[in-house]
Amino acid sequence: MGERLLVIGGDAAGMAAAAQARRRAPTLEIVALEKGNWTSYSACGIPYLASGAVHEIEDLVVRTPEDFRAMHIDVRTQHEVVGLDLEARRAEVHNLAHDRTFHLGFDMLHIATGARPRRPDLPGADLPHVHGVQTLDDSSRLLADAGKRRVKRVTVIGSGYVGLELAEAFVVRGATVTVIEARPEVMGSLDPDMGALVARALRNRGIDVRVGVRAEAITETHVRTAAGDIAADLVILGLGVEPNSGLGTEAGLQTGVHEGLEVDRQQRTSADGVWAAGDCCQSVHVVSGHPVYVALGTVANKQGRVAGINMSGGYATFPGVLGTAVTRVCQTEIGRTGLTEDEAKRAGFSAVASRIDATTAAGYMPESHPITVKVVAERRSGRLLGAQIVGGHGSAKRVDVVAAALSGHLTVEDLVGLDLGYAPPFSPVWDPVQVAARAVLPQL
Amino acid sequence: MGERLLVIGGDAAGMAAAAQARRRAPTLEIVALEKGNWTSYSACGIPYLASGAVHEIEDLVVRTPEDFRAMHIDVRTQHEVVGLDLEARRAEVHNLAHDRTFHLGFDMLHIATGARPRRPDLPGADLPHVHGVQTLDDSSRLLADAGKRRVKRVTVIGSGYVGLELAEAFVVRGATVTVIEARPEVMGSLDPDMGALVARALRNRGIDVRVGVRAEAITETHVRTAAGDIAADLVILGLGVEPNSGLGTEAGLQTGVHEGLEVDRQQRTSADGVWAAGDCCQSVHVVSGHPVYVALGTVANKQGRVAGINMSGGYATFPGVLGTAVTRVCQTEIGRTGLTEDEAKRAGFSAVASRIDATTAAGYMPESHPITVKVVAERRSGRLLGAQIVGGHGSAKRVDVVAAALSGHLTVEDLVGLDLGYAPPFSPVWDPVQVAARAVLPQL
Numbered sequence: 001m002g003e004r005l006l007v008i009g010g011d012a013a014g015m016a017a018a019a020q021a022r023r024r025a026p027t028l029e030i031v032a033l034e035k036g037n038w039t040s041y042s043a044c045g046i047p048y049l050a051s052g053a054v055h056e057i058e059d060l061v062v063r064t065p066e067d068f069r070a071m072h073i074d075v076r077t078q079h080e081v082v083g084l085d086l087e088a089r090r091a092e093v094h095n096l097a098h099d100r101t102f103h104l105g106f107d108m109l110h111i112a113t114g115a116r117p118r119r120p121d122l123p124g125a126d127l128p129h130v131h132g133v134q135t136l137d138d139s140s141r142l143l144a145d146a147g148k149r150r151v152k153r154v155t156v157i158g159s160g161y162v163g164l165e166l167a168e169a170f171v172v173r174g175a176t177v178t179v180i181e182a183r184p185e186v187m188g189s190l191d192p193d194m195g196a197l198v199a200r201a202l203r204n205r206g207i208d209v210r211v212g213v214r215a216e217a218i219t220e221t222h223v224r225t226a227a228g229d230i231a232a233d234l235v236i237l238g239l240g241v242e243p244n245s246g247l248g249t250e251a252g253l254q255t256g257v258h259e260g261l262e263v264d265r266q267q268r269t270s271a272d273g274v275w276a277a278g279d280c281c282q283s284v285h286v287v288s289g290h291p292v293y294v295a296l297g298t299v300a301n302k303q304g305r306v307a308g309i310n311m312s313g314g315y316a317t318f319p320g321v322l323g324t325a326v327t328r329v330c331q332t333e334i335g336r337t338g339l340t341e342d343e344a345k346r347a348g349f350s351a352v353a354s355r356i357d358a359t360t361a362a363g364y365m366p367e368s369h370p371i372t373v374k375v376v377a378e379r380r381s382g383r384l385l386g387a388q389i390v391g392g393h394g395s396a397k398r399v400d401v402v403a404a405a406l407s408g409h410l411t412v413e414d415l416v417g418l419d420l421g422y423a424p425p426f427s428p429v430w431d432p433v434q435v436a437a438r439a440v441l442p443q444l
Numbered sequence: 445m446g447e448r449l450l451v452i453g454g455d456a457a458g459m460a461a462a463a464q465a466r467r468r469a470p471t472l473e474i475v476a477l478e479k480g481n482w483t484s485y486s487a488c489g490i491p492y493l494a495s496g497a498v499h500e501i502e503d504l505v506v507r508t509p510e511d512f513r514a515m516h517i518d519v520r521t522q523h524e525v526v527g528l529d530l531e532a533r534r535a536e537v538h539n540l541a542h543d544r545t546f547h548l549g550f551d552m553l554h555i556a557t558g559a560r561p562r563r564p565d566l567p568g569a570d571l572p573h574v575h576g577v578q579t580l581d582d583s584s585r586l587l588a589d590a591g592k593r594r595v596k597r598v599t600v601i602g603s604g605y606v607g608l609e610l611a612e613a614f615v616v617r618g619a620t621v622t623v624i625e626a627r628p629e630v631m632g633s634l635d636p637d638m639g640a641l642v643a644r645a646l647r648n649r650g651i652d653v654r655v656g657v658r659a660e661a662i663t664e665t666h667v668r669t670a671a672g673d674i675a676a677d678l679v680i681l682g683l684g685v686e687p688n689s690g691l692g693t694e695a696g697l698q699t700g701v702h703e704g705l706e707v708d709r710q711q712r713t714s715a716d717g718v719w720a721a722g723d724c725c726q727s728v729h730v731v732s733g734h735p736v737y738v739a740l741g742t743v744a745n746k747q748g749r750v751a752g753i754n755m756s757g758g759y760a761t762f763p764g765v766l767g768t769a770v771t772r773v774c775q776t777e778i779g780r781t782g783l784t785e786d787e788a789k790r791a792g793f794s795a796v797a798s799r800i801d802a803t804t805a806a807g808y809m810p811e812s813h814p815i816t817v818k819v820v821a822e823r824r825s826g827r828l829l830g831a832q833i834v835g836g837h838g839s840a841k842r843v844d845v846v847a848a849a850l851s852g853h854l855t856v857e858d859l860v861g862l863d864l865g866y867a868p869p870f871s872p873v874w875d876p877v878q879v880a881a882r883a884v885l886p887q888l
Contacts, residue, residue, distance in 0.1 A: 012873070042806060045868045059808040161867075286863070297873050298866040319861040326865030335865055362486060364503040397838075397871070400845040400864045407862055408852015417763040418851055419730070420844045421770035421779055422742040423605075424489045427841070429456070429741050 002027045005311065006091060006106035008081045008247065010034025011041060011135075013278025013300035013307075014112030015063065018073050020308025028312065030073045031104065033093060035080035038136040039065050044297055046139040047165035050146075051172040057136060084109070084251035086271050108273050108311050111248050111261065112304065115241035115279035115295045120157065124218030132237040133162060146234060151175055155223045155232035157215045159186035163238015164198070164329045167207055170234075171330075178208040178230050179238070180223065185211055189325060190388050191340045193355060194374055197390040201332035241295045243280045256282040258293035265317040267307035275311055277303035284320040287338050287385055287406055288347040294321045322386075324403045326396040335399035338386025338406045341376050350379040354439035358432035360394035362424035371395045373436035375402075375412065382411040382444050387433065394426070398433050412437045412444070446471045449755065450535060450550035452525045452691065454478025455485060455579075457722025457744035457751075458556030459507065462517050464752025472756065474517045475548065477537060479524035482580040483509050488741055490583040491609035494590075495616040501580060528553070528695035530715050552717050552755050555692050555705065556748065559685035559723035559739045564601065568662030576681040577606060590678060595619055599667045599676035601659050603630035607682015608642070608773045611651055614678075615774075622652040622674050623682070624667065629655055633769060634832050635784045637799060638818055641834040645776035685739045687724045700726040702737030709761040711751035719755055721747035728764040731782050731829055731850055732791040738765045766830075768847045770840040779843035782830025782850045785820050794823040798883035802876035804838035806868035815839045817880035819846075819856060826855040826888050831877065838870070842877050856881045856888070 005021055007014045010032055018032050032039075040063040048054040065075040082101070083092035086109070094101045117132025119125050131142045145151075154170040156163045159181040167177045179186065179202065185195035186202065186209060202209050210227065217224040223232050243260040245253075254262040254270040260282030261269055269276050278300030285292045299321055309316040324337040344351035355374040361367040369392025376385040387402040389395050405415050415437040422429050430438070449465055451458045454476055462476050476483075484507040492498040509519040526545070527536035530553070538545050561576025563569050575586045589595075598614040600607045603625040611621045623630065623646065629639035630646065630653060646653050654671065661668040667676050687704040689697075698706045698714040704726030711719050722744030729736045743765055753760040768781040788795035799818040805811040813836025820829040831846040833839050849859050859881040866873050874882070 042808070042868065042873065044866070044873075045806060045808060048809065048868055053810060054808050296866070298864065301873050302861060316857075317861075319858070320863075322863040324863040324865050325867075326870050327867045328869050333870075337863070337865070362489060364486070364489060364498050365492065366497065394841075396867070397841070397865055398844075400842075400862075400875070401848045403863055403865070404845045404848035404852060404854070404859075407858060408848065408854055410848070410852055413760075414763070414851060415848075417746060417761075418844075419764075419766040419768040419781070419847055420742065421768050421781070421841055421847070422488070422740070423769075423771045423840070424486065424492055425772050426770050426777075429486070429488075429745050431844070 002029055003107040004029040004031065004105065005108045005110065006104060007032035007110045007112060009112035009114055010039035010075060010077065011112065011114060011300070012297055013304040014110065015040045015068065016301050016304030017110050017112065017275065017277060017308035017311065018068070019071065020305055021312040022071050022073055024309065024312035024314055032068065032073055032075045033079040033081055034075065034077045035096065036135055036137045037077050039063060039068060039075055039077065041136050042297065043134060043136065046133055047162065047169045049139060050143060050166055051169035057140065060136065081247060084247055086251050086274065109275070110307055110311065111269070111274065111276040111280060112278045113244040113247055113280045116244050117237050118239040118242050119237060120215060120239060122215055122217055127218055127220060129220065129233065130218055130235040130237065133166065134241055149233065151234045153231045154234045154236065155180065155230050156236045156238045157223065158238035158240065160238045160240045161325065161327045163236060164202065165327060166236050166238070167202070168205065168330050171205055171207060178210065180210045180213045180215060180225060180230065182214040183211065187334070189336055191342055191374065194372070194388045194390055197372055198329065198332065198334060201330045205330035241279065243293065245280045248276065248280065256291045258282045258291060260293050266310045267303050267318060268310070275307040277307045286320040286322050290347060292321065292323065294323055296325065319407070322403050322406055324399060326399060328396065333391055333393065333396035335389040335396035336387070337399040337403040339376060340386060340388060344376050344385045349385060351376050351385060352379050352440055352443040354436050354443070356432070356436045356439050358435050359428055360392060360432070361426055362428055365424045367394065367425045369393050369395070371432045373432045375436040375440050377412045377440050377444065379444055382413055384410055384412050384415055387436070398431070401433055412440050416441070446473055447551040448473040448475060448549065449552045449554065450548060451476035451554045451556060453556035453558055454483035454519060454521065455556065455558060455744070456741055457748040458554065459484045459512065460745050460748030461554050461556065461719070461721060461752035461755065462512070463515065464749055465756040466515050466517055468753065468756035468758055476512065476517055476519045477523040477525055478519065478521045479540065480579055480581045481521050483507060483512060483519055483521065485580050486741065487578060487580065490577055491606065491613045493583060494587060494610055495613035501584065504580065525691060528691055530695050530718065553719070554751055554755065555713070555718065555720040555724060556722045557688045557691055557724045560688050561681050562683040562686050563681060564659060564683060566659055566661055571662055571664060573664070573677065574662055574679040574681065577610065578685055593677065595678045597675045598678045598680065599624065599674050600680045600682045601667065602682035602684065604682045604684045605769065605771045607680060608646065609771060610680050610682070611646070612649065612774050615649055615651060622654065624657045624659060624669060624674065625655045626658040627655065631778070634780055635786055635818065638816070638832045638834055641816055642773065642776065642778060645774045649774035685723065687737065689724045692720065692724065700735045702726045702735060704737050710754045711747050711762060712754070719751040721751045730764040730766050734791060736765065736767065738767055740769065763851070766847050766850055768843060770843060772840065777835055777837065777840035779833040779840035780831070781843040781847040783820060784830060784832060788820050788829045793829060795820050795829060796823050796884055796887040798880050798887070800876070800880045800883050802879050803872060804836060804876070805870055806872055809868045811838065811869045813837050813839070815876045817876045819880040819884050821856045821884050821888065823888055826857055828854055828856050828859055831880070845877055856884050860885070
C-alpha cells in the first residue's frame with residue numbers, strides 16, 4: 001500500500017494542495033475531509049449571492065466533490081475531524097451525516113481548517129438572527145433566515161469588507177441598513193482619511209453609518225449601544241475572522257501571535273510531515289517582515305499550491321503577504337496593499353504619505369471617474385511601503401502595480417518612472433498611482 | 445539679465461520640462477516655441493475626437509498658451525525653429541503667422557520636436573486625401589477633410605495603434621473601412637498569435653482586414669495593391685511615426701540607430717547645455733538594454749519632467765522604457781509590455797512563452813469577460829521578459845503589474861506569488877496574469 005495524504009478542509013487551501021499533490025504524485029492516496037457540504041467555493045461571492053447579482057449557490061462552487069473524485073481524490077463532506085494524534089499518525093473523524101466516529105490513519109497531513117467569524121462577547125450574540133458569514137453553509141443559513149422572514153432592518157456590527165458588502169446587498173434587497181463601528185472610522189484596514197471616503201459612499205447609498213459606537217447587547221429586536229438602541233431584525237457580524245486553528249494547537253502545533261498556525265516558507269508546520277495553508281495560518285508580511293494574519297482566498301490558494309508541491313516531492317515557497325485587498329461597495333472601489341500610514345509607523349518606519357485626487361481615465365473621456373490615491377513611503381530611503389485607493393470604476397485593481405512594486409523593493413522614485421500603460425479610456429497620461437508617488441517625493 | 449532656456453516644441457516633452465524648470469528656477473527666462481497652434485495636448489485623444497466620443501478639439505488641450513503665460517513661460521505658437529547654432533547659442537526662428545524670420549539666443553536649449561507619421565514611398569502618397577495623424581493640427585485637417593466631403597470608403601495603410609483606433613472611429617462615422625497590413629498579421633507590436641485576436645475583433649466590427657497586402661500606389665479613388673484595387677476616398681497612414689530629429693542632427697547632435705536623438709539618463713544630448721525629450725529621442729529598453737524608439741505620451745511626459753529637473757539644477761534620471769502600451773479597439777482591450785516572444789528571441793534571449801484564456805472577473809459575475817494573456821520568460825533563469833493581453837473590459841491595464849514586475853527584475857515564479865487584489869467583480873482568485881505565469885513554469 002502506498003502513502004496516504006489526509007487533507008482537513010475542502011475549500012481553497014485544502015483542495016489546491018490536494019490537486020497539486022494529485023498531479024505530481026499519481027500513486028499517493030489522498031483523502032480530503034470537509035465538515036460542511038461544499039468544496040472549493042468562492043466565499044467572496046457570498047455578498048453577490050445575497051444581493052441577487054449571482055443567482056445560485058452552486059454558481060460559487062469551482063469544483064464539486066464529484067469533480068475531485070474524478071481526479072481520484074477521495075473527498076468526504078460532512079466529515080469533521082475532531083482530534084489528531086500526530087505521533088500515531090491518526091485522525092479521529094466524526095461523520096456528521098451518520099453521526100458516527102472513526103479513526104483514519106495518515107502518512108502526511110495537510111491542515112486547511114480555515115477561519116471563523118469573530119463573535120463579540122455580548123449578551124445575545126448567539127441569538128439565531130445573528131449571523132457570521134464565512135462559509136457557504138453560513139450563507140445558506142443567512143439567506144434562508146432572511147428569506148423566510150421579510151427582513152426590514154439589518155444592522156451590521158463592524159465594518160470589514162464582508163460586512164460592508166453584505167450591508168449593500170441588503171440595501172439592494174430593500175432593507176434599511178445600519179452599520180456600527182467601534183473605531184472612529186469604517187474599514188480599519190485603511191487609514192482613517194481613506195476610510196472616511198468609504199463612509200461617505202455608504203451614506204450616499206442610504207446606509208446609516210455610526211462610527212465610534214460599540215454594540216453592548218443584542219436582543220431579538222434591537223442592537224443596544226451607549227448611543228441608543230438600533231432596531232434590527234437581522235444582525236450581521238462584520239468583525240472579521242479568526243483562525244480555526246484549535247485542531248492543530250490541540251495536537252501540539254505551534255501558533256504565532258495571531259493564533260494562526262506557524263508555518264515556514266514551504267508551508268510546513270512545527271511537526272514533521274504536517275503542512276498547513278490558508279485562513280488557519282499566520283503569514284509573514286513582505287514589507288514589515290512581521291507575522292500577520294490575513295484571511296483571503298488568494299492567499300489560501302497560493303499557500304495551498306505551495307504546500308501541495310512540497311508535500312509531493314517538489315519545492316516551492318510562499319513569499320509572504322502584502323495585505324493586498326480590493327472590493328467594491330456602493331459603486332465605490334476600494335483597494336489597499338502594503339502598509340497603511342498607521343501600520344508603517346507602528347512597524348517602526350519613519351513614514352511619509354501623500355493623498356491626491358485624480359481621474360481613472362483622461363478627463364475628457366466618458367470613462368473618467370474620480371479616484372483618490374494615498375501612497376506611503378519610508379522617509380529618506382524613499383522605499384515604497386504601501387498604497388490605498390478609493391474611487392469610481394477602474395480604481396481598485398490599480399493597487400496591483402504597487403503590490404508588484406513592493407515585491408520588487410522599488411522606491412517611490414522608481415514608481416514615478418515606471419512605464420505604465422496609457423490610453424485615454426484607461427488612464428490620464430500620468431497614472432493616478434504615479435501622481436500620488438510624485439506628491440510624496442518632496443516629503444522624503 | 446538672467447539665463448534663458450529655449451524650449452522647441454510645445455507639447456508634452458517640451459512643456460513638462462518648461463513647467464518643472466519654472467517651478468524650480470523662478471528667475472530663469474523660459475521661451476517655448478511651437479510651430480503649430482496648440483500646446484500640451486493629448487494626441488492620443490484624436491481618435492476619440494474623430495469618433496465623436498470627444499466633442500471639441502479644445503477638450504484635448506491640457507494647458508493652453510495662456511495657461512503657460514500665466515506661469516511666466518513665454519509660449520509662442522506658429523513659431524518654427526528652422527536652424528540652430530549651438531556654438532553661438534542662437535536659434536533661427538520663422539514666425540509663420542507673419543512670415544518673418546528672426547534670431548533668438550539661449551543659454552540652455554531643450555529640444556522636444558516630436559515625431560511625424562511615416563509616409564510610404566508610393567506614387568500618390570502626398571495626395572490631399574492621404575492623412576498622417578500625429579498632431580492636433582493634423583487632426584483638424586483630417587476632420588475638416590472628412591467633414592466637407594461625405595467620406596464613404598476609408599482605407600488605413602498599416603495597423604499600428606492610431607491607425608486601428610481611427611479605423612474604428614470611421615466605422616462609427618458610418619464609413620466602410622479597410623485596413624491593409626503588409627506583414628502577416630495586424631499590430632506588429634504584438635506577437636502574431638496575439639495580433640490574430642485583434643484582427644478577429646476588427647473583422648467582427650465589419651472592418652475589412654487584409655494582411656500580407658502591400659499598398660503599391662494611391663490614386664484619388666483607390667489604393668492599388670498586388671491583390672487588387674481598394675476603393676478609398678480617404679486614406680489614413682497607420683505606419684507609425686519617426687523622430688522629427690532633423691533640427692538636432694543638422695546642429696551636430698548625435699543620433700542613434702533609430703534616428704532619434706541620443707540622450708543619457710538625464711536626457712542630456714551630446715552637446716553641453718542641450719537636452720532633449722519625447723518622440724524626437726531614442727530610449728533604452730529596460731529589459732533588453734538596447735536602444736529603442738518608442739513614441740508615446742507617457743514617455744514624453746516622464747522624459748520632459750526629468751529634463752526639466754536636471755536643467756534647473758536638480759537631479760533626476762529616466763530609467764528607460766518597457767514599451768508598455770494599451771489601447772481599445774472595437775470593444776477589445778489590448779496591452780503589452782516588455783518584450784514579445786519575437787523581440788526576446790531577436791534580443792538574444794532563449795525565451796519561452798505561455799498563452800492562456802481566462803476571465804477578467806470571477807466567472808459567475810456579470811463583470812466577467814474573456815481575456816487572453818501571453819507571458820514571455822527567459823528559459824532556465826525564469827526571468828520575466830514581457831506580457832501581452834487581448835480581451836474584454838478590464839483586460840488592458842493588467843499589463844501594468846507586469847511592467848512593475850519587469851522593473852523590479854522579478855521572475856515568473858515571483859509573479860505567481862505576487863499578492864494581487866482579488867474580489868469577484870475584479871478578478872478570478874488567480875489573476876489571469878498569474879495563470880499565464882503559472883503556465884510558463886513547466887517550460888523553464
